[in-house]
Amino acid sequence: MTHSTLLATPPLVARPYAAAQSIADSRPSSGHIEFDDISVRYGNNKVVESVCLKVPRNSVTAMIGPSGCGKSSMLYTVNRLCDLIPGCCVTGSVEFSWLDNEQMRKDAILLRRQVGMLFQRPNPFPFSIWKNLEFALKQHGIRAKADVNERIESALQEVGLWDEVKDRLSASAFSLSGGQQQRLCLARALVLQPAVLLMDEPCSALDPISTQKIEDLILRLSRTRTILLVTHSLGQARRVASQVAMFWKLDGVGRLIECGSALDLFDQPRHDLTKSYLAYA
Amino acid sequence: MNTLGSSLPYPRDRLWNGFLWVGSLLVVAVLLWPLLIVVLEGSHALSLEFFTQSPSDAGRSGGILPILVSTLAIVSVSLAAALPLAFAIAVMLTEVCRPDGWIATSMRCSLDVLAGVPSVVFGLFGLSLFCRQLGMGYSIAAGGLTLACMILPTLARALTTALEAAGEQHRVSGAALGLSQPAVLWSVTVPVALPGICAGLILAMTRALAETAVLLFTSGYSDRMPESIMDSGRSISIHIYDLSTNVPGGMQNAYGSALALLLMLTVLSVSVHWATRWMHKHMTGASQR
Numbered sequence: 001m002t003h004s005t006l007l008a009t010p011p012l013v014a015r016p017y018a019a020a021q022s023i024a025d026s027r028p029s030s031g032h033i034e035f036d037d038i039s040v041r042y043g044n045n046k047v048v049e050s051v052c053l054k055v056p057r058n059s060v061t062a063m064i065g066p067s068g069c070g071k072s073s074m075l076y077t078v079n080r081l082c083d084l085i086p087g088c089c090v091t092g093s094v095e096f097s098w099l100d101n102e103q104m105r106k107d108a109i110l111l112r113r114q115v116g117m118l119f120q121r122p123n124p125f126p127f128s129i130w131k132n133l134e135f136a137l138k139q140h141g142i143r144a145k146a147d148v149n150e151r152i153e154s155a156l157q158e159v160g161l162w163d164e165v166k167d168r169l170s171a172s173a174f175s176l177s178g179g180q181q182q183r184l185c186l187a188r189a190l191v192l193q194p195a196v197l198l199m200d201e202p203c204s205a206l207d208p209i210s211t212q213k214i215e216d217l218i219l220r221l222s223r224t225r226t227i228l229l230v231t232h233s234l235g236q237a238r239r240v241a242s243q244v245a246m247f248w249k250l251d252g253v254g255r256l257i258e259c260g261s262a263l264d265l266f267d268q269p270r271h272d273l274t275k276s277y278l279a280y281a
Numbered sequence: 282m283n284t285l286g287s288s289l290p291y292p293r294d295r296l297w298n299g300f301l302w303v304g305s306l307l308v309v310a311v312l313l314w315p316l317l318i319v320v321l322e323g324s325h326a327l328s329l330e331f332f333t334q335s336p337s338d339a340g341r342s343g344g345i346l347p348i349l350v351s352t353l354a355i356v357s358v359s360l361a362a363a364l365p366l367a368f369a370i371a372v373m374l375t376e377v378c379r380p381d382g383w384i385a386t387s388m389r390c391s392l393d394v395l396a397g398v399p400s401v402v403f404g405l406f407g408l409s410l411f412c413r414q415l416g417m418g419y420s421i422a423a424g425g426l427t428l429a430c431m432i433l434p435t436l437a438r439a440l441t442t443a444l445e446a447a448g449e450q451h452r453v454s455g456a457a458l459g460l461s462q463p464a465v466l467w468s469v470t471v472p473v474a475l476p477g478i479c480a481g482l483i484l485a486m487t488r489a490l491a492e493t494a495v496l497l498f499t500s501g502y503s504d505r506m507p508e509s510i511m512d513s514g515r516s517i518s519i520h521i522y523d524l525s526t527n528v529p530g531g532m533q534n535a536y537g538s539a540l541a542l543l544l545m546l547t548v549l550s551v552s553v554h555w556a557t558r559w560m561h562k563h564m565t566g567a568s569q570r
């Protein structure tokens with residue numbers, strides 16, 4: 001069964017690469033991600049059906065839509081966190097244009113090193129600020145002191161946290177504010193130098209100032225990394241995304257109903273459901 | 282003084298408030314009453330000699346040194362056997378099995394049934410298996426292993442709850458970083474769960490220390506100083522039972538032994554608590570760079 005025959009209304013893919021390619025650079029270790037006919041079910045409950053989507057490299061693709069339409073499940077198929085959910089079954093494939101997909105399918109740990117993730121709520125480990133980053137590096141076999149120090153400082157600088165914490169790196173990560181903790185979690189993902197970043201509503205628990213900082217970071221990081229963002233904030237999607245994918249629950253199953261550049265989708269939505277959803281905002 | 286009662290305008294609420302106060306005070310009184318009796322009656326027996334001498338005249342005089350050593354040995358054997366098993370069960374239930382799968386359901390059900398089995402039944406089981414079939418006889422090892430079977434459900438339940446409460450979020454965020462499950466378990470989940478593990482350990486330890494019926498069948502009555510765990514040894518709870526029921530004129534030392542048991546419980550609980558705090562600090566590395 002093909003993607004289009006499953007949908008009541010076929011997805012409208014409007015110039016998916018147009019905006020993204022303008023900000024893409026020539027970083028060799030990155031490329032586009034392609035979801036091919038992805039369906040996700042939890043036991044007997046199908047949550048996503050036949051989604052085909054191309055995520056351009058070094059850009060931000062925002063997945064929007066009401067709760068329960070399978071956006072987060074889509075994210076979990078990229079780094080195979082869905083493997084950890086009892087009863088979860090994924091069909092279809094996620095292809096990375098610059099990675100050995102066969103190897104990624106075999107080795108989830110290798111895949112997750114390439115694909116970092118930021119969650120809805122900051123979730124630092126119960127360690128010091130320094131050890132939160134060092135722990136991930138050491139577990140991946142990076143133990144040379146100079147390399148570890150350099151990577152940690154670089155990651156903390158990249159998220160704009162270095163100047164705020166450089167004098168208290170041995171303090172508990174929980175002594176940081178919510179926004180700082182979220183940036184620490186981002187640094188923890190960046191320290192492994194991933195090519196892709198998945199973000200599952202990363203600002204939903206943050207105040208407007210911290211949200212602004214995270215959004216600035218998303219824009220900056222997207223110059224060198226492919227970012228897939230789930231958000232309920234249409235304003236945020238408009239501000240940071242170059243491509244937007246609109247999900248909707250049709251016949252009790254989440255489907256991709258429209259996908260296009262942020263400009264096109266927000267200014268000239270073509271699907272009726274997209275128009276009415278944007279009208280609520 | 283701003284009390285809850287003064288801010289309650291309705292008689293019905295004041296009545297309810299009064300009921301709560303009376304209930305709370307009754308709970309405290311029920312807890313303190315036996316403690317007070319044991320302290321008042323037992324403090325006369327306590328002296329340095331009481332802790333450093335062997336019992337004589339069937340326990341009416343002398344001390345309780347061999348009894349203390351046997352008790353600590355029995356509890357140590359039981360914890361050494363039960364703790365790794367309970368931890369393995371907890372890891373199996375929280376990290377490996379599907380929560381609603383038949384394996385996890387059967388394990389939880391078995392633990393619940395085991396927790397409800399009377400201690401005297403465990404005693405008979407220990408007598409049959411460890412003392413007779415495995416040829417251990419009446420010994421500290423047989424008593425400790427039987428106690429281990431008895432405290433296993435309590436300990437496994439407590440450890441499972443502690444690991445579950447340590448949070449799914451660390452497991453998921455660890456996996457998202459490409460960390461292996463054992464790495465996240467040992468470096469993140471266990472340190473976070475340590476206070477809960479400590480609470481379970483104290484609960485199991487106090488249950489083992491206070492147990493009498495199981496040890497009557499398995500560890501024996503001998504009040505001599507044990508030379509190995511294959512020797513018979515009398516636990517302090519059996520010593521109290523024996524002095525109060527079988528030895529005329531032994532009540533004074535029975536109360537003294539009961540007070541010694543309370544002190545031992547307090548010292549061990551505080552030690553485990555402090556050891557856990559130290560380990561928690563050391564493992565989470567809040568002061569390390």
